Amino acid sequence: MYASIITIGDELLIGQTIDTNSAWMAQELNKIGVWVKRRVAVGDSRKDIWQALDEESQSAQIILITGGLGPTADDITKPLLCDYFAGKMVVNEMVLEHVTAIFRRLNRPIIERNMKQAEVPDVCTVLMNKRGTAPGMLFRKGNCIYISMPGVPHEMKGIMTDEVLPLLKREYKMPFILHRTLLTAGVGESFIAEKISAWEEGLPSDIKLAYLPNYGMVRLRLTATGANKEQLDEQLDHLFAELHVLVKEWLIVAEDIPLEQALGNLLLSRKKTMATAESCSGGYIAHLITAIPGSSEYFKGTVVAYAYDVKEDVLGVQHSTLETKGAVSEETVTEMLNGLLQKTTADYGIATSGVMGPGGGTDDKPVGTVWVAVGSREKMIAKRLHFRFDRLKNIELTATNALLMLFQFIEGEQDK
Structure with missing residues:
Protein backbone atom coordinates (compact mmCIF):
# COMPACT_ATOMS: atom_id res chain seq x y z
CA MET A 1 0.00 0.00 0.00
CA TYR A 2 1.60 3.24 -1.19
CA ALA A 3 0.86 6.85 -0.33
CA SER A 4 2.01 10.15 -1.79
CA ILE A 5 2.07 13.40 0.17
CA ILE A 6 1.53 16.70 -1.63
CA THR A 7 2.28 19.86 0.36
CA ILE A 8 1.06 23.13 -1.13
CA GLY A 9 2.36 26.67 -0.64
CA ASP A 10 4.89 29.08 -2.10
CA GLU A 11 6.28 29.52 1.42
CA LEU A 12 7.51 25.92 1.33
CA LEU A 13 9.37 26.39 -1.94
CA ILE A 14 11.17 29.58 -0.90
CA GLY A 15 12.12 28.14 2.48
CA GLN A 16 10.05 30.60 4.51
CA THR A 17 8.21 27.69 6.15
CA ILE A 18 9.80 24.32 6.93
CA ASP A 19 7.66 21.34 5.96
CA THR A 20 7.25 19.33 9.13
CA ASN A 21 3.87 17.95 8.03
CA SER A 22 5.28 15.40 5.60
CA ALA A 23 7.69 13.90 8.11
CA TRP A 24 4.97 13.50 10.76
CA MET A 25 2.46 12.04 8.32
CA ALA A 26 5.02 9.58 6.94
CA GLN A 27 5.81 8.34 10.44
CA GLU A 28 2.15 7.84 11.31
CA LEU A 29 1.36 6.12 8.01
CA ASN A 30 4.33 3.82 8.44
CA LYS A 31 2.99 2.72 11.82
CA ILE A 32 -0.18 1.36 10.21
CA GLY A 33 1.58 -0.30 7.29
CA VAL A 34 1.41 2.40 4.59
CA TRP A 35 4.67 3.16 2.80
CA VAL A 36 5.12 6.72 1.56
CA LYS A 37 6.41 6.48 -1.98
CA ARG A 38 6.90 10.18 -2.68
CA ARG A 39 6.67 13.56 -0.99
CA VAL A 40 6.03 16.47 -3.35
CA ALA A 41 5.99 20.19 -2.60
CA VAL A 42 4.25 22.54 -5.06
CA GLY A 43 3.56 26.25 -5.01
CA ASP A 44 0.25 28.08 -5.10
CA SER A 45 -0.13 27.34 -8.79
CA ARG A 46 -3.30 25.77 -10.17
CA LYS A 47 -1.42 24.11 -13.03
CA ASP A 48 1.27 22.62 -10.74
CA ILE A 49 -1.22 21.29 -8.19
CA TRP A 50 -3.36 19.71 -10.91
CA GLN A 51 -0.31 18.09 -12.46
CA ALA A 52 0.85 16.76 -9.08
CA LEU A 53 -2.56 15.15 -8.51
CA ASP A 54 -2.41 13.45 -11.90
CA GLU A 55 1.15 12.22 -11.46
CA GLU A 56 0.89 10.95 -7.89
CA SER A 57 -2.26 8.94 -8.62
CA GLN A 58 -0.22 6.87 -11.08
CA SER A 59 1.95 5.35 -8.35
CA ALA A 60 -0.02 5.58 -5.09
CA GLN A 61 -3.45 4.57 -3.87
CA ILE A 62 -3.58 7.19 -1.12
CA ILE A 63 -2.94 10.87 -1.89
CA LEU A 64 -2.63 13.16 1.14
CA ILE A 65 -2.70 16.91 0.49
CA THR A 66 -1.99 19.72 2.96
CA GLY A 67 -2.21 23.46 2.54
CA GLY A 68 -4.21 26.05 0.65
CA LEU A 69 -7.49 25.74 2.59
CA GLY A 70 -7.48 29.12 4.30
CA PRO A 71 -9.94 32.00 3.76
CA THR A 72 -7.64 34.24 1.68
CA ALA A 73 -7.19 34.65 -2.08
CA ASP A 74 -3.94 32.68 -2.23
CA ASP A 75 -5.66 29.58 -0.80
CA ILE A 76 -6.70 27.88 -4.03
CA THR A 77 -6.76 24.19 -3.08
CA LYS A 78 -10.48 23.85 -2.35
CA PRO A 79 -11.84 25.40 -5.60
CA LEU A 80 -9.24 23.49 -7.57
CA LEU A 81 -10.28 20.17 -6.01
CA CYS A 82 -13.89 21.04 -6.74
CA ASP A 83 -13.02 21.37 -10.43
CA TYR A 84 -10.67 18.37 -10.46
CA PHE A 85 -13.42 16.07 -9.19
CA ALA A 86 -16.17 17.79 -11.24
CA GLY A 87 -18.21 19.03 -8.29
CA LYS A 88 -19.90 22.24 -7.22
CA MET A 89 -19.49 24.22 -4.03
CA VAL A 90 -22.19 23.85 -1.38
CA VAL A 91 -22.53 24.95 2.26
CA ASN A 92 -22.06 22.13 4.74
CA GLU A 93 -24.35 22.93 7.65
CA MET A 94 -22.31 20.92 10.16
CA VAL A 95 -19.14 22.83 9.28
CA LEU A 96 -21.02 26.15 9.31
CA GLU A 97 -22.27 25.49 12.82
CA HIS A 98 -18.75 24.48 13.89
CA VAL A 99 -17.18 27.66 12.47
CA THR A 100 -19.91 29.85 13.99
CA ALA A 101 -19.43 28.20 17.38
CA ILE A 102 -15.68 28.89 17.30
CA PHE A 103 -16.19 32.63 16.71
CA ARG A 104 -18.97 32.74 19.29
CA ARG A 105 -16.72 31.09 21.86
CA LEU A 106 -13.92 33.56 21.10
CA ASN A 107 -16.38 36.46 21.23
CA ARG A 108 -15.25 37.63 17.83
CA PRO A 109 -17.39 38.85 14.91
CA ILE A 110 -17.70 36.41 12.01
CA ILE A 111 -17.45 37.83 8.50
CA GLU A 112 -18.47 36.36 5.16
CA ARG A 113 -14.91 35.28 4.39
CA ASN A 114 -14.89 33.15 7.54
CA MET A 115 -18.27 31.63 6.73
CA LYS A 116 -16.97 30.55 3.33
CA GLN A 117 -14.87 27.97 5.18
CA ALA A 118 -18.11 25.99 5.42
CA GLU A 119 -18.35 25.73 1.61
CA VAL A 120 -17.09 22.38 0.30
CA PRO A 121 -17.35 20.46 -2.99
CA ASP A 122 -20.53 18.39 -3.06
CA VAL A 123 -18.50 15.37 -4.24
CA CYS A 124 -16.41 15.13 -1.07
CA THR A 125 -16.86 13.56 2.34
CA VAL A 126 -16.22 16.16 5.04
CA LEU A 127 -13.64 15.33 7.72
CA MET A 128 -14.31 17.55 10.73
CA ASN A 129 -11.51 19.78 11.93
CA LYS A 130 -12.01 20.07 15.69
CA ARG A 131 -8.97 22.33 16.01
CA GLY A 132 -9.79 24.93 13.35
CA THR A 133 -12.24 26.22 10.78
CA ALA A 134 -11.06 24.58 7.53
CA PRO A 135 -12.52 21.06 7.22
CA GLY A 136 -10.69 18.13 5.76
CA MET A 137 -12.12 16.64 2.55
CA LEU A 138 -12.07 13.11 1.19
CA PHE A 139 -12.49 12.36 -2.52
CA ARG A 140 -12.52 9.11 -4.46
CA LYS A 141 -11.48 8.60 -8.06
CA GLY A 142 -10.68 5.27 -9.64
CA ASN A 143 -8.71 3.19 -7.15
CA CYS A 144 -7.41 6.23 -5.28
CA ILE A 145 -8.41 8.07 -2.14
CA TYR A 146 -7.54 11.76 -2.00
CA ILE A 147 -7.58 13.53 1.35
CA SER A 148 -7.11 17.29 1.65
CA MET A 149 -6.23 18.84 5.03
CA PRO A 150 -5.15 22.26 6.36
CA GLY A 151 -1.45 23.07 6.30
CA VAL A 152 -1.45 24.22 9.94
CA PRO A 153 0.37 21.32 11.65
CA HIS A 154 -1.80 21.28 14.79
CA GLU A 155 -4.99 21.10 12.72
CA MET A 156 -3.62 18.54 10.26
CA LYS A 157 -2.53 16.24 13.08
CA GLY A 158 -6.00 16.39 14.62
CA ILE A 159 -7.70 15.36 11.39
CA MET A 160 -5.14 12.64 10.74
CA THR A 161 -5.53 11.20 14.23
CA ASP A 162 -9.31 11.49 14.51
CA GLU A 163 -10.38 10.76 10.95
CA VAL A 164 -7.77 9.72 8.40
CA LEU A 165 -5.78 6.98 10.14
CA PRO A 166 -8.88 5.16 11.47
CA LEU A 167 -10.48 5.37 8.01
CA LEU A 168 -7.42 3.91 6.26
CA LYS A 169 -7.24 1.06 8.76
CA ARG A 170 -10.91 0.27 8.14
CA GLU A 171 -10.68 0.38 4.35
CA TYR A 172 -7.40 -1.42 3.68
CA LYS A 173 -5.77 -4.58 4.91
CA MET A 174 -2.28 -3.32 5.69
CA PRO A 175 0.96 -5.27 5.95
CA PHE A 176 3.06 -4.81 9.05
CA ILE A 177 6.12 -2.55 8.71
CA LEU A 178 8.45 -3.10 11.67
CA HIS A 179 11.73 -1.39 12.55
CA ARG A 180 14.61 -1.88 14.96
CA THR A 181 17.01 1.04 15.36
CA LEU A 182 20.22 1.58 17.29
CA LEU A 183 22.57 4.54 17.64
CA THR A 184 26.36 4.36 17.38
CA ALA A 185 29.03 7.03 17.87
CA GLY A 186 32.74 7.32 17.31
CA VAL A 187 33.10 5.88 13.82
CA GLY A 188 31.69 6.67 10.40
CA GLU A 189 29.20 4.71 8.32
CA SER A 190 31.90 3.41 5.95
CA PHE A 191 33.84 1.84 8.82
CA ILE A 192 30.71 0.22 10.24
CA ALA A 193 29.64 -1.01 6.81
CA GLU A 194 33.03 -2.68 6.35
CA LYS A 195 32.87 -4.21 9.82
CA ILE A 196 29.43 -5.80 9.28
CA SER A 197 29.60 -6.41 5.51
CA ALA A 198 29.49 -10.21 5.75
CA TRP A 199 26.56 -10.11 8.15
CA GLU A 200 24.71 -7.58 5.97
CA GLU A 201 25.17 -9.70 2.85
CA GLY A 202 23.54 -12.62 4.68
CA LEU A 203 20.35 -10.72 5.55
CA PRO A 204 17.11 -12.22 4.21
CA SER A 205 15.77 -10.48 1.10
CA ASP A 206 12.79 -9.07 3.02
CA ILE A 207 14.97 -7.42 5.69
CA LYS A 208 16.58 -4.09 4.81
CA LEU A 209 19.42 -2.32 6.66
CA ALA A 210 19.68 1.47 6.44
CA TYR A 211 22.61 3.68 7.50
CA LEU A 212 21.56 7.09 8.83
CA PRO A 213 24.70 9.16 9.56
CA ASN A 214 24.69 12.48 11.40
CA TYR A 215 28.08 14.05 12.21
CA GLY A 216 29.91 11.61 14.42
CA MET A 217 26.94 9.32 14.97
CA VAL A 218 25.29 6.66 12.81
CA ARG A 219 21.85 5.14 13.28
CA LEU A 220 21.38 1.64 11.95
CA ARG A 221 17.80 0.65 11.13
CA LEU A 222 16.51 -2.81 10.29
CA THR A 223 13.15 -2.88 8.49
CA ALA A 224 10.89 -5.83 7.79
CA THR A 225 7.55 -5.95 5.95
CA GLY A 226 5.05 -8.77 6.00
CA ALA A 227 1.66 -10.12 7.01
CA ASN A 228 2.68 -12.05 10.14
CA LYS A 229 3.65 -9.63 12.91
CA GLU A 230 4.71 -12.29 15.40
CA GLN A 231 7.01 -13.92 12.88
CA LEU A 232 8.48 -10.56 11.84
CA ASP A 233 9.11 -9.57 15.47
CA GLU A 234 10.92 -12.82 16.18
CA GLN A 235 13.06 -12.53 13.06
CA LEU A 236 13.94 -8.89 13.70
CA ASP A 237 14.75 -9.48 17.36
CA HIS A 238 17.20 -12.24 16.43
CA LEU A 239 18.95 -10.15 13.78
CA PHE A 240 18.98 -7.06 16.00
CA ALA A 241 20.70 -9.02 18.76
CA GLU A 242 23.39 -10.10 16.28
CA LEU A 243 23.83 -6.48 15.19
CA HIS A 244 24.25 -5.42 18.84
CA VAL A 245 27.21 -7.75 19.21
CA LEU A 246 28.85 -6.57 15.99
CA VAL A 247 28.72 -2.86 16.90
CA LYS A 248 28.85 -3.08 20.71
CA GLU A 249 32.11 -1.11 20.81
CA TRP A 250 30.32 1.99 19.47
CA LEU A 251 26.77 1.35 20.67
CA ILE A 252 25.07 4.24 22.48
CA VAL A 253 21.45 3.11 22.71
CA ALA A 254 19.41 0.34 21.10
CA GLU A 255 16.28 2.45 20.64
CA ASP A 256 15.07 4.92 18.06
CA ILE A 257 15.29 7.91 20.40
CA PRO A 258 17.32 11.13 20.26
Missing part, protein backbone atom coordinates in the same frame (compact mmCIF):
# COMPACT_ATOMS: atom_id res chain seq x y z
CA LEU A 259 20.61 11.37 22.13
CA GLU A 260 19.18 13.81 24.69
CA GLN A 261 16.50 11.27 25.61
CA ALA A 262 19.08 8.50 25.88
CA LEU A 263 21.06 10.71 28.28
CA GLY A 264 17.93 11.41 30.29
CA ASN A 265 17.13 7.71 30.54
CA LEU A 266 20.67 7.04 31.71
CA LEU A 267 20.41 9.69 34.41
CA LEU A 268 17.06 8.32 35.55
CA SER A 269 18.45 4.79 35.76
CA ARG A 270 21.29 6.06 38.01
CA LYS A 271 19.03 8.42 39.98
CA LYS A 272 21.32 11.32 39.05
CA THR A 273 20.78 14.90 37.85
CA MET A 274 22.52 17.39 35.59
CA ALA A 275 22.72 21.08 34.69
CA THR A 276 24.35 23.14 31.93
CA ALA A 277 26.47 26.27 31.72
CA GLU A 278 26.30 27.51 28.15
CA SER A 279 28.08 30.30 26.38
CA CYS A 280 28.34 29.64 22.64
CA SER A 281 25.40 27.22 22.60
CA GLY A 282 23.15 29.87 24.13
CA GLY A 283 20.84 27.52 26.00
CA TYR A 284 20.32 25.16 23.05
CA ILE A 285 21.46 22.12 25.04
CA ALA A 286 18.98 22.96 27.79
CA HIS A 287 16.28 23.36 25.13
CA LEU A 288 16.96 19.88 23.75
CA ILE A 289 16.88 18.32 27.20
CA THR A 290 13.72 20.08 28.38
CA ALA A 291 11.89 19.18 25.15
CA ILE A 292 11.77 15.62 26.51
CA PRO A 293 8.71 14.95 28.72
CA GLY A 294 9.72 14.16 32.28
CA SER A 295 13.09 15.91 32.08
CA SER A 296 12.33 17.78 35.31
CA GLU A 297 13.21 14.52 37.07
CA TYR A 298 16.88 14.86 36.16
CA PHE A 299 17.52 18.38 34.78
CA LYS A 300 18.19 21.11 37.34
CA GLY A 301 18.58 24.11 35.03
CA THR A 302 20.99 26.17 32.98
CA VAL A 303 23.09 29.31 33.14
CA VAL A 304 23.49 31.04 29.78
CA ALA A 305 26.73 32.85 30.53
CA TYR A 306 27.31 34.66 27.25
CA ALA A 307 29.18 37.72 28.49
CA TYR A 308 32.44 37.85 30.49
CA ASP A 309 30.78 39.47 33.51
CA VAL A 310 28.15 36.71 33.75
CA LYS A 311 30.86 34.07 33.58
CA GLU A 312 32.64 35.85 36.43
CA ASP A 313 29.74 37.02 38.62
CA VAL A 314 27.44 33.99 38.29
CA LEU A 315 29.76 31.07 37.62
CA GLY A 316 32.87 32.32 39.41
CA VAL A 317 35.25 32.19 36.44
CA GLN A 318 38.43 34.02 37.41
CA HIS A 319 38.96 37.38 35.71
CA SER A 320 42.61 36.45 35.20
CA THR A 321 41.56 33.27 33.35
CA LEU A 322 39.47 35.24 30.89
CA GLU A 323 42.21 37.82 30.44
CA THR A 324 45.07 35.37 29.89
CA LYS A 325 43.39 32.31 28.37
CA GLY A 326 40.29 33.82 26.82
CA ALA A 327 36.68 32.73 26.98
CA VAL A 328 37.27 29.92 24.49
CA SER A 329 39.69 27.81 26.47
CA GLU A 330 39.97 24.66 28.51
CA GLU A 331 40.54 26.67 31.66
CA THR A 332 37.39 28.77 31.18
CA VAL A 333 34.98 25.90 30.49
CA THR A 334 36.45 23.95 33.42
CA GLU A 335 35.88 26.91 35.76
CA MET A 336 32.38 27.40 34.30
CA LEU A 337 31.57 23.78 35.05
CA ASN A 338 33.04 23.98 38.54
CA GLY A 339 31.00 27.10 39.29
CA LEU A 340 27.84 25.47 37.92
CA LEU A 341 28.22 22.46 40.20
CA GLN A 342 28.86 24.74 43.17
CA LYS A 343 25.75 26.81 42.43
CA THR A 344 23.41 23.85 41.90
CA THR A 345 22.75 20.45 43.42
CA ALA A 346 23.26 18.72 40.07
CA ASP A 347 25.41 15.59 40.04
CA TYR A 348 26.78 16.24 36.54
CA GLY A 349 27.22 19.22 34.28
CA ILE A 350 28.11 20.47 30.82
CA ALA A 351 29.92 23.74 30.02
CA THR A 352 30.46 25.18 26.53
CA SER A 353 32.34 28.13 25.05
CA GLY A 354 33.31 28.71 21.44
CA VAL A 355 33.34 30.83 18.27
CA MET A 356 30.17 30.11 16.30
CA GLY A 357 30.73 32.59 13.47
CA PRO A 358 30.50 34.06 11.00
CA GLY A 359 32.87 36.55 12.68
CA GLY A 360 34.92 36.55 15.86
CA GLY A 361 37.57 34.05 14.87
CA THR A 362 41.34 34.52 15.26
CA ASP A 363 44.39 32.69 13.92
CA ASP A 364 44.65 30.47 16.97
CA LYS A 365 40.88 30.23 17.55
CA PRO A 366 39.18 30.25 14.13
CA VAL A 367 35.43 30.15 13.64
CA GLY A 368 34.17 26.74 14.69
CA THR A 369 36.55 26.36 17.63
CA VAL A 370 34.67 25.07 20.68
CA TRP A 371 35.68 23.90 24.14
CA VAL A 372 33.33 21.57 26.02
CA ALA A 373 33.74 20.39 29.62
CA VAL A 374 31.67 17.66 31.25
CA GLY A 375 31.87 15.93 34.56
CA SER A 376 31.06 15.83 38.24
CA ARG A 377 32.53 17.38 41.38
CA GLU A 378 35.01 14.52 41.60
CA LYS A 379 36.20 14.52 37.98
CA MET A 380 35.98 16.72 34.90
CA ILE A 381 37.21 16.35 31.34
CA ALA A 382 37.45 18.99 28.63
CA LYS A 383 37.76 18.65 24.88
CA ARG A 384 38.52 21.01 22.04
CA LEU A 385 36.33 20.62 18.95
CA HIS A 386 36.62 22.09 15.45
CA PHE A 387 33.59 22.67 13.23
CA ARG A 388 33.46 24.16 9.74
CA PHE A 389 29.84 25.05 9.17
CA ASP A 390 27.54 28.04 9.58
CA ARG A 391 26.51 29.45 12.95
CA LEU A 392 23.37 27.34 13.44
CA LYS A 393 25.02 24.08 12.43
CA ASN A 394 28.00 24.82 14.69
CA ILE A 395 25.63 25.34 17.62
CA GLU A 396 23.80 22.09 16.85
CA LEU A 397 27.06 20.16 16.62
CA THR A 398 28.29 21.66 19.87
CA ALA A 399 25.14 20.44 21.59
CA THR A 400 25.34 16.96 20.07
CA ASN A 401 28.98 16.51 21.02
CA ALA A 402 28.45 17.86 24.54
CA LEU A 403 25.53 15.48 25.16
CA LEU A 404 27.56 12.58 23.78
CA MET A 405 30.56 13.48 25.95
CA LEU A 406 28.45 13.50 29.11
CA PHE A 407 26.69 10.27 28.16
CA GLN A 408 30.01 8.49 27.64
CA PHE A 409 31.45 10.06 30.81
CA ILE A 410 28.60 8.69 32.94
CA GLU A 411 28.74 5.27 31.28
CA GLY A 412 32.51 5.21 31.80
CA GLU A 413 32.05 5.75 35.52
CA GLN A 414 29.79 2.72 35.71
CA ASP A 415 32.25 0.56 33.80
CA LYS A 416 34.93 1.05 36.45
